[in-house]
Amino acid sequence: MLQSQIHCQQQILSAEMRQSLKILQLPMAGLQAELIQFAEENPMVDLDQFYKDWQNGDSNSLMTFCEDFSGSIFETVIPSRQAANENDSAQIADGGSIQHQETFSEYVKEQLPQILKYLPFRYATWCEYIIDSLDHRGYLDEPLDLLASFMGSSVEEATQALYAVQSLDPTGVGARSLEECLILQLVHSPYFNKYTLNIIQDYLPLLAKGNIEKISKDLKIPFAEAQRYCQVIQAFNPIPSNGFLQSRDLPVYIIPDAAVEIQGQEITVFYNQRALPKIAPLPEYLAIIEQQKTTKLGAYLKDQNHRIIRMQQDLERRESTLIKMIRFILDRQKEYLLGQVPAPVPLSVQEIAQELHFHQSTISRGIQDKYIFFSGHTVPLREFVSGKVGNGAPVNKRMLKICFDRIIDAEDKLHPLSDESLRRVLSSMDIEVSRRTVTEYRKEFDIPSAAYRKRKER
Incomplete structure (x- = not known):
């Protein structure tokens, strides 16, 4: 059995398989x-x-x-660099021009010897595999459990390998979301505190709109202080691969x-x-x-x-x-x-993999x-391709956004719906989600709370 497992890992990590x-x-x-x-x-x-x-x-x-x-x-x-900037929700910083005469992957891999001397030998292959799995932004958008199964490692080992990659330059490489990318940069700055962390975690949509006054009010700090923190975050790089060649000798x-x-x-x-x-x-x-x-x-x-x-x-x-x-x-x-x-309609990577008899990692890489x-x-x-949200009716995030918009448009502007009321309305539509989930998606969809949607009587 042990020999079989070892053989399986060798197959998984073979040069031919990685090339394919x-x-x-x-x-x-x-x-x-x-x-x-x-x-x-x-x-x-x-x-x-x-x-x-x-x-x-x-x-x-x-x-x-x-x-x-x-x-x-x-x-x-x-140009994919332009597309990446346009799709970034917070528009934190301008990508700028190419500054490095090497690809992003080459630059990150060149640093591996600096950290691998502190890790067991087997991590060398895993770290390279993770770097090869990064998307054009330098983000990792594959679930770690899928990567671990494909690398022949445990989830804990894959997590450790990811942390090793995230310790490399440019700061933010290997992030799994915009928030994580900015937080990785924040912890290396002198402005790492509960306020800056809170802005990244909860207020990026407001920051993108320049609504610093509300951020200041919610965090209960002076406007000048909130403005300074926002300027620090806006100076961060939301796309780690900016400034690098995407591919050798060719525009992307x-x-x-x-x-x-x-x-x-x-x-x-x-x-x-x-x-x-x-x-x-x-x-x-x-x-x-x-x-x-x-x-x-x-x-x-x-x-x-x-x-x-x-x-x-x-x-x-x-x-x-x-x-x-x-x-x-x-x-x-x-x-x-x-x-x-x-x-x-909701359609998950797992469902596609099961129907086509492919590994989930193959599907994830195939649609990337x-x-x-x-x-x-x-x-x-x-x-x-997007997963189902909540229970009940088959609804994904895009359909949920449409439902939110329709509910908000039809609500009484003098008495707007609370998040709990929104949850009950969704439940009447056979969309079962928790109040906390409603709050999370409302923020993600950049919909103000009931207090800020309320219209004053004339």
Whole structure:
């Protein structure tokens, strides 16, 4: 049994498996960069005319895929750094320009020897695995229990490895949320106190709106003091990867992995093969392998050819996995895609994994930073995957936000609903959540409390 467990861990952490997962996790633009770097390192690779056109600045071949469906490319190429800043809820700081001539992953991994000398040897692989699992912002958005199961570690060991990564520069790397990213920076500043901590945990929406007066009133501190604390937090970096190359030698764009068409009840998924340079060995090198099987040159070229074959298999596996995932996810969300319901239905990573017989980590990596092109728009695949909120009716966070808005719009403005009253209204709609949960989501949705929603009588 013990030997079986050891063998299982070796499989989990094998270089081939990690490479395959990396190829699956990379967004399309990152995969382009990975293949170009692969071609530069492998003398046997022949890149077809597509890559030559792209290298010379002809991006039309990249975009033909999307033009076939929309006649426009305006939403298919968006700098991911800009998109990340626009989507950040608090808009804490400007990302700035690239300052480092290395990728974010390279920079973080270079620091590992500084901390690994204080940890058992097995942590080296785990820390690298966690770094490879970070998204384009430098955040870790995979549950630790899933990472632990895939790394062959306990949850406690995975947590310790994450803490080790979070101790590296830039401060905030490995954070699991915006709040944690800012708190990691706060504890290294001279302004770490209960007020600054409270602002990050409870008042980021107000900070984003510049409502320092209410923050000052709620925390019962002078306005000038609250303003100083807010300025400190606004100076923090909400995206640790800002200032780094996202990929070696190439700008990062959001390019859809697939286009989707729905005709009647039929969903058709077109994988974006045109966005990738083709990887193939040069025939003359294959001939040398046959002619010089016993020489060092022949052995070297044979090894390089095996690398090409593994890469081709990884690319085929990526395409097959993504198509299965996209078809299944969109089939569940067909009513939303057709505009028949206002929000996607709840659909969890665990449910997708069970239905498709994949590991949850595979699904989590597969939907990370992936986009589909549908009805003239480039849409993140994660938009269609979210867990159920509370008990009763199948409602996710987006649908809950719609319910909140409708309830608040219809309430008596002279006597607005308390959080407990909101809970009872939701319960009458078969959405069972606790009052505390109502309060948490109300704050997350940036909805003021009843006292601040109340309108004075004239």
